[in-house]
Amino acid sequence: MKKKSSSKLSILIEREYMVRVKKKSFIVTTLLVPILIAAIFFIVIYVSMSSLSDERVAVIDETGLYSDVLADNEYYTFVPSSEPLEAYTNRAKLEEEGLSAVLYIKDTLMNNPNGWSLYSYKKLPDGIVRYINDAFTERLKEQRIAQYDIEGLPEIIDDVETTISVPTYQWDAKGEEAKSSGTLAGVIGMILSGIILAFMSNYSGQVMSGVLEEKKNRIMEVIVSTVRPIEMMIAKMVGVFLVGLTQVAIWLIFAGIIFVVGSLVAVGGVYDLSALSQLDPAQMGGLAGGMSMDSVTEMQSSLEVLQS
Known part of the structure; x- marks a missing residue:
């Protein structure tokens, strides 16, 4: 009897899965989301590159x-x-x-x-405006320092203004250290929270809409006569979960393609995180549309954490 019940459950899960993956809405959203992400990705690249145009x-x-x-x-x-x-x-x-x-x-x-x-x-472009502002800010700073007529004052100020960044490491259960980044962890946390919230609202809505649709078509009465309500609900939840995994797997494949193609366009074929993290900060600043050195340093630190 238990074997027969599990067989019914697997049939219900398969039905829930196949019904949803064959829907036009599933196909459209599965293809549309990567296209939108790619469009946003390349728009960001275009804006960054345009700030460095001739x-x-x-x-x-x-x-x-x-x-x-x-x-x-x-x-x-x-x-x-x-x-x-x-x-x-x-x-x-x-x-x-x-x-x-x-x-x-x-x-x-x-x-x-x-x-x-x-x-x-x-x-x-913001890049040229920033370049002009930085150049004249530096000249104005030199002129104001010269007014004090103190020997060695420029070197003293440069030494005082030195910026340092403490490397952060995290110990694992064995006491081995690995580089960590609080900024990266915060960004990943926010992204994952948004994804979880979107998935919960989307796929829980699919379970509800499936129940309402079957009730409207009187399919529910036929199903309930052969299986228990709890089995039907489990089948719906597992089926929708598998649909979500399928969709996410397709999106990850598209994301990998977008990342490789985008890196080829943006940084001339450098798509290895270790290569990006080892670039000179001035080069990274140029590739990233004139980012400040502090931002470039933080980004390289995050890349080192990702590749570790």
């Missing part, structure tokens, strides 16, 4: 003090200009000279921190 900026310096502040690099080129600002209000002139923006400096920044402006006909 830009040419004309620099009009009426003070004559800041000609050496902005150094060209592989992404940004700064062109000194002696023309008045009004000459560049013509959009055709900017496009003709291949310029993205005009940096106008009308007063010394020591006396007037608002004595400069950046003009353009398009929204500039």
Whole structure:
């Protein structure tokens, strides 16, 4: 009798599973979610890469003090200009000279921190704005330090401003240490909490909708006449659980493909976590759209934890 009951249960589980995986809603959501994730992933990559696009900026310096502040690099080129600002209000002139923006400096920044402006006909990437701000912030800092006329003061300030980060390790049951990251743990915790909440609301809703649908179609009366209600409920829960596992397995496969393809596009084929964690912070900052060094260091620490 017990064997017959287990046979009925397996049949019910199989039915619950097959009915749901054959639904159009299951197929659509299983395929649509990875597509949406891929779209978001590549949008983030595109925005990060666009912040490092090639830009040419004309620099009009009426003070004559800041000609050496902005150094060209592989992404940004700064062109000194002696023309008045009004000459560049013509959009055709900017496009003709291949310029993205005009940096106008009308007063010394020591006396007037608002004595400069950046003009353009398009929204500039955050990367170039951050680059200009950082360069002039450093020059203004040097000028203010020089006002004190104290020998060795720049070196003293640089030494005082040194930032350190304590490495964190976690002991396992055997007392062996492994690198840990509280930031990474917090992020993973939030992601998993969101996933669990979404799964609970989605798949518990599927169990309820299945019961209502069968009751409406009078299938419930036929099933209850052959099996116990508790077996029917177990079958529904197990069937929906297997449907969820199937969906998650498909999403993980898609996620792996998206990660490999995205890394090939974003960082030129570097998709090994150990390789990313060992890159120079300046290189990582460039790849990540001009992130601060503190953020890059934290990200590399998280990558080291993931690969350990």
